[in-house]
Amino acid sequence: MSMPFDAESRQSDTSLLRRYAAGDARAARALTQRLSPMVFRVAVRLLGDRAEAEDIAQEAMLRLWRIAPDWREGDASVSTWLYRVTVNLCTDRLRSPRSRSAGWPDDFDPPDDTPGPEMRLQEAARATALESALGVLPERQRTAVVLRNLEGLSNPEIADIMDVSVEAVESLVARGKRALAKLLAKQREELGFSDD
Amino acid sequence: MTDQRDDKKDTVGSLDEADLDLLFSAARSAAPDPDAALLARIETDGLAEMPRARTARLGQEQSIASRLARIADRLVWPAGLSAAALVGLWVGVSVSPQVPLLAEGLIGTDLGFAVAGLFPSVDLVGGGY
Numbered sequence: 001m002s003m004p005f006d007a008e009s010r011q012s013d014t015s016l017l018r019r020y021a022a023g024d025a026r027a028a029r030a031l032t033q034r035l036s037p038m039v040f041r042v043a044v045r046l047l048g049d050r051a052e053a054e055d056i057a058q059e060a061m062l063r064l065w066r067i068a069p070d071w072r073e074g075d076a077s078v079s080t081w082l083y084r085v086t087v088n089l090c091t092d093r094l095r096s097p098r099s100r101s102a103g104w105p106d107d108f109d110p111p112d113d114t115p116g117p118e119m120r121l122q123e124a125a126r127a128t129a130l131e132s133a134l135g136v137l138p139e140r141q142r143t144a145v146v147l148r149n150l151e152g153l154s155n156p157e158i159a160d161i162m163d164v165s166v167e168a169v170e171s172l173v174a175r176g177k178r179a180l181a182k183l184l185a186k187q188r189e190e191l192g193f194s195d196d
Numbered sequence: 197m198t199d200q201r202d203d204k205k206d207t208v209g210s211l212d213e214a215d216l217d218l219l220f221s222a223a224r225s226a227a228p229d230p231d232a233a234l235l236a237r238i239e240t241d242g243l244a245e246m247p248r249a250r251t252a253r254l255g256q257e258q259s260i261a262s263r264l265a266r267i268a269d270r271l272v273w274p275a276g277l278s279a280a281a282l283v284g285l286w287v288g289v290s291v292s293p294q295v296p297l298l299a300e301g302l303i304g305t306d307l308g309f310a311v312a313g314l315f316p317s318v319d320l321v322g323g324g325y
Contacts, residue, residue, distance in 0.1 A: 020242070020246060021247055023247055023248030025243060029239055032235055032238045036230055036235055037229055040228065040230040041228055045228075053228075054234050057230060057234060057238065058234065058237055058238055058241065061238045062238075062245065065246070122222075123225060123226070124226060126219050126222035126223070127223040127225065127226035128226075129219065130219040130220065130222065130223045131223060149216075149220045150224055180211075181210060181215075181216060184219065185210030188211065188215075191215075193218075
């Protein structure tokens with residue numbers, strides 16, 4: 001995504017949040033452009049539903065706007081705080097009886113915005129297969145794997161977000177990856193691994 | 197920091213670590229992006245919740261309250277003025293040397309002598325003081 005706000009793009013999240021709290025509208029726009037994609041991406045991967053992920057993204061960002069005046073320098077990083085809020089909101093949504101995405105079907109096919117020939121490309125097939133398999137993982141394993149292997153966070157960061165020990169994160173990630181390997185084994189050939 | 201090296205030793209199954217890495221890489225490349233409408237909604241929320249905007253809203257509420265207070269003042273002020281006018285009139289009437297009613301009441305009394313002593317210019321009608 002392009003970032004047309006050069007002055008803002010060089011600033012840290014905390015600086016932007018401070019400017020936002022001081023009433024700077026450009027900071028609101030910069031924070032929206034910078035942080036919303038991350039929140040939305042995680043929510044889609046945890047919930048498997050774009051519409052629900054949009055609700056979560058809007059709610060998580062609303063909480064950020066509201067906490068901005070009280071944000072302290074010594075607090076967690078803005079992105080870590082936002083990951084935590086997003087994960088908690090998704091967890092609540094998944095545990096809610098009215099959740100549309102609670103219990104992903106085995107043949108879950110993630111929403112696809114670009115149907116057609118492109119989807120036959122191997123990369124897209126792999127991405128689709130992985131996201132389908134993620135939906136089958138237990139909630140906490142899925143969260144740990146998404147944060148570790150798709151968002152690229154460190155284990156201590158994930159431990160902070162999920163409020164568990166680093167050892168628990170390691171265990172969740174390892175078990176999650178083992179489960180993914182087994183779930184995707186039967187698609188090995190169609191994912192193009194037989195020739196690797 | 198415990199990193200991916202630690203994850204690798206735990207991964208077993210029909211797909212190996214390298215296969216999984218390729219799958220994760222493909223998924224990262226195909227990351228879902230929010231559409232423009234969602235970004236616009238989030239930014240709108242941000243502007244509405246911005247402290248200055250909230251202050252302005254608060255100010256607006258206070259402005260309404262102060263306007264009500266001014267209206268109340270206007271209602272109360274004539275009443276206060278009327279009361280003050282009545283008191284002033286009463287005082288004026290009370291000390292006016294031209295009011296026979298009062299003078300008559302004072303003539304020949306100790307108070308009348310005292311008033312005449314204190315205010316020689318006061319002409320108590322018919323009093324000759």
